Amino acid sequence: MDAGALRRRNLSAVLELVHRHGGVTRADLTRALGLNRSTIGDLVAVLVEHGWVDERDDAPRSGVGRPSPRVAPSDTRVVAAVNPELDVIDVGLVSLGGQIVARRRVALDHVPSVAETVAITAQTVRELAAEAPHVEVRAVGVAVPGLVRRRDGQVRLAPHLGWREEPLAAPLAEALGMPVSASNDAHLGCRAEQTFGAGVGAGTMLYLNGGPSGIGGGLVVDGRPMDGTAGYAGELGHLGLDPAGPLCACGARGCLEALAPRDALVAAVGLEHPDDDALEEALVAAVAAEDADGAARTEVARQLRWLAVALRGAVNFVNPDRIVLGGHLAALWRCADEAQRASLIADALPASAAEVTIEPAALGAQRLLIGAAELAWDELIADPIDALTTPALAEA
Amino acid sequence: MDAGALRRRNLSAVLELVHRHGGVTRADLTRALGLNRSTIGDLVAVLVEHGWVDERDDAPRSGVGRPSPRVAPSDTRVVAAVNPELDVIDVGLVSLGGQIVARRRVALDHVPSVAETVAITAQTVRELAAEAPHVEVRAVGVAVPGLVRRRDGQVRLAPHLGWREEPLAAPLAEALGMPVSASNDAHLGCRAEQTFGAGVGAGTMLYLNGGPSGIGGGLVVDGRPMDGTAGYAGELGHLGLDPAGPLCACGARGCLEALAPRDALVAAVGLEHPDDDALEEALVAAVAAEDADGAARTEVARQLRWLAVALRGAVNFVNPDRIVLGGHLAALWRCADEAQRASLIADALPASAAEVTIEPAALGAQRLLIGAAELAWDELIADPIDALTTPALAEA
DNA sequence: GTGATACGTTGTGTCAACCAACAAATACGT
DNA sequence: ACGTATTTGTTGGTTGACACAACGTATCAC
Structure with a gap:
């Protein structure tokens, strides 16, 4: 050096x-x-x-x-953050400091292809940049609901979107003329919580997020987000917990994701396509209601038991000081009573269990954009001067 | 900086x-x-x-x-490495470069207390140092079969030795007048394999070791050994794999350690207290023998199936590029056929499974001393000049 | 031997951080 | 209101670590 x-x-x-x-x-x-x-x-x-x-x-x-x-x-230096979903492409500009300074959710009437996503994203980023005076967009981060190879931003598999082995970062970088990084959405949710949310100050942190398409997560080791060899680390939804359990979409049996699906909670409270806040509200209400043996309470208790098995293994494995739960797992946490909360890590080795605190995620609907922005900020922050010499998207 | x-x-x-x-x-x-x-x-x-x-x-x-x-x-700069076991205290001097330059196994007729261990270790280190001319001992590393709090070297629990909440590093540092670090033995086995054994060159590596007292392990993330918050990371023996499984010593049900115990393999080959090499030899012979349905073959297959469940979860979780198996898990690997070996990660997510190689551990009986020495070398290598000014154990 | 190649050695240059002295801005006591 | 103590920013000079270029040296290939 x-x-x-x-x-x-x-x-x-x-x-x-x-x-x-x-x-x-x-x-x-x-x-x-x-x-x-x-x-x-x-x-x-x-x-x-x-x-x-x-x-x-x-x-x-x-x-x-x-x-x-x-x-x-400075509020003039921003990165673009992108999160393609089933029926919407969410694009934001995020400043140094993690503030979302502009955001646009582009609604779609169909599931976008990669090419559409690239085109719409590039267009939207240019528009947002043009609307915000004096802003310079210098990099892009994309949160993809699927497995993404970190080193080249190739989407290996995004079942929700129907993408398979599609290059994503490269064409978007081509279209916008700036560096683009992509990673898994749960991963980036983990980064966002670590930097600005419920994980601030954690050294070794485990993040589990429950969404409609499954359970994902991330791991932070000594304050650094862990990617694994190719960027696929954190797939906590596919811990095998019960060889006699239901078949999972991944082909194996008894994965956490198959044992604690969001769908089952949604069905138990009788809603249709609720967002996380609505689901949480309905669950808390249903569990708090006096009729003790309702479907919701039963299902919540069942899922909490499986979550406990997963957390036991994970806590023994990585000895974290914080566990952050997002999505429907946060909803489970919120409507758990004291005994249920304690039971989540009660079976872990006492030495490891003693130093863990469990928290629900804090960032809500901004989480993925902030996490995607973190990904983009990474390289800029690692080398601020060099980054300065690269061209930015022209300002308004 | x-x-x-x-x-x-x-x-x-x-x-x-x-x-x-x-x-x-x-x-x-x-x-x-x-x-x-x-x-x-x-x-x-x-x-x-x-x-x-x-x-x-x-x-x-x-x-x-x-x-x-x-x-x-230089072969004059060494650290001491210590591994207390049931009936022996193993002490070695390890040079820069990881060579064991002197070693003495002090036999005991009873399980040593911490005080005895400290006294015998200090005495043995002094003797070894006196016998090797021009050698300077500058630090000590201890591999403990149990949970050790990394920051102060306190043994939280070593059931095998009957130790519980015993300070270890501090009294030994006092007795020898030099820095002492202690950690879990499987952890240090992982470090040894990473640095000089089957894990050389690995970025993210998972190490699992099977011993008489259970299954432990370690995790290497981006080339750095991971300790977890307090040093208890890597307890892979206590991943919960089967809620209907046998009760584990940890109090939970269906841990890997309870499903794939070394004892069962030893019993299947009918040996008494074999070391790892003898067990491996006997197992390979028993499985290769023509009588296909022997107890050994059945038990090997059963344990491999559970190991596969654990590895599936771990591979999905951390996306390693290498898995190293030690102890009786290495013996399982050695006597597995091609199909069984492939099955170990067959159920993991394909993207993660594709980049991982599985290897048996390479260092044999030197592993723990080398790992303990790595622990001691850490601080010396991190600050060689400063370390030089600290006093060393007087040379011969 | 002779040329080419790779490397160590030496003296000089450059750049980043430190240091000490001084100046500026605030809180607090009288 | 005023002076003092405290903390911090500013400035010019110093130190130290590494880079660079020119030169010396050891080996290989022919």
Whole structure:
């Protein structure tokens, strides 16, 4: 590692702190990085000069001494975040600091092909960029409901969308002329929760998300999101829990995903296509209702038991300090009583169980766009100066 | 990160390459680190001056041009590695490069207490150091058959030895006057295989080891061994695979460890207290024998089926590129036929299964000492110069 | 031997971070 | 209101680590 790499690293560290906290004082940076005041001043000056951050005088006063200016993310530098779904393509612009500054959900009357997705996304990103003055879009992140090969952004299999072995990142990068990364949606939900949601501060974190198409998740190890060899890590829905269980879509038997499906909860509360909030509300109400033996309560208890088996294995395996539950698994958590909540990790090894806290996900409907944006921000933050020399989508 | 940290980092990188490869040429270092020839010369000179490495002229000639000297680990710098077992305390001195340069197995007629272990270990380390001239012992690593809290080396639970909530690293550090680290034995087996055994070159690696006291393991993520929050990660023996399965020692039902116990294999081949090699030999012979329906063959097939369920879940979860099997799980692998081997990950998601290779462990009876030594080397390699200023156990 | 090649060595240059002294802005006590 | 203590930003000079270029040296191929 040479001196230039050192510089890059320190600039990157400053930028990451600004990103994660949405603005910190120079004094904070000095303490956090252990560098000299003058060095921090220099680093911040470089970032200001290149337009990544602004210095403002609105830092909260915190005692005697000369006040330290707040280093805040510039709102002109954004990345685009994309989440193609069954009947909508969700596109947003996300600033440094993780704020969604513009968003458009393009409704569709059919399931989009990859080519359509690329075209619509490119068009929408250009429109959003044109509408927001002075904004520069510098990278794109895509959250795909399926398996995505991380290194080249190839969609291996997205059963929900009917995509199979389709290149996605490459054509979109071609269309927009900027770097595009893609990953699994549950993965990116994990990243979003880790950075800005229920996983802030966690070292080793397990994220499980339950959606209509199955159960996915992600793993954070020592503060770093884990991808696995090719980007497929985190498929917690396919832990085998019961050899006598129902057949899963993956072909195996007794997967968590087959034992605790969202559909069954939806059916138990008698709704049609509810979103996660509606499902959660209906479930909590149904479980709280006095008629104790309703279908909802039974199904919730059954799913919680299987979730407990999965969590037992996962907690023993990775010894996390936090577990974050999203989607219908968060709904299960919300309507579980104290005993049920405790039972989720009661059978894990006591030493590991003792250090875990379980939390429902915090970011709601913004989660996937924020996570996709994190993916895009990654490389920019890792090398802010080099990233600056690459061309951006022209501003308005 | 300041300039001094840069120096430390580069020194550390050189030392680590020398350690992992047991000696490399300066030209190799130049290529691997991307630093200038003169810088590499400088870094190596510092390490030579401090006695960490030697420069020798025995590098294999590899073409025209001036030959590059080989930078080899000095054999005077060692760490002590310790592995307390039921009836023996195994102590070794391990050099940079992972060579065991001295070893003594202290036999006992009873299960040692922690105090005895500390006393015997300290005594044995001193004796070994005194017998090997010019050797300096600079740190100690302990492989404990149980759960160990990594940050302070406290043994939380070692059922085999009857230890529970016993401080181990602290009293041993006190007795020997040098840093002591302790961790779980399967964990350290994983590290050993990763660095010098069947896991060399793996990015994300899963290690499962079957022993008389159960099934443990370890996980390597992006080349870094994963500890989990407190050091308990890797307890793969306690994945819940069958809610109708036998009760496990951990209190839960259907753990891998309860479904694929070593005892059952030992009983099937009719041996008494065989070591891993003897068990493997007997199993291979029994399975290869013509009487197809023997107890051994049946039990092997049964255990392989459960191992497959566990591996399916683990592969889907972490998307490894290598799986290493040790202990009786390696014996299972060795006597499995092609179809059985393929079946181990046949039910995993195809994308993940495609990139994984399964290997039996390679290091045999040296594994735990080498792994424990890796633990000790960690801090020394991370900061070679600073480590140099700390006092060493006096030489002969 | 002779040329080509690869590598180590040496002295000089560059760049990032540090340091010390000073200036600025705030809180607090009188 | 004023002075003092405290904290932080700013500035110019210093230190240290690595890069670079020119040169010396050891081997291989012919």
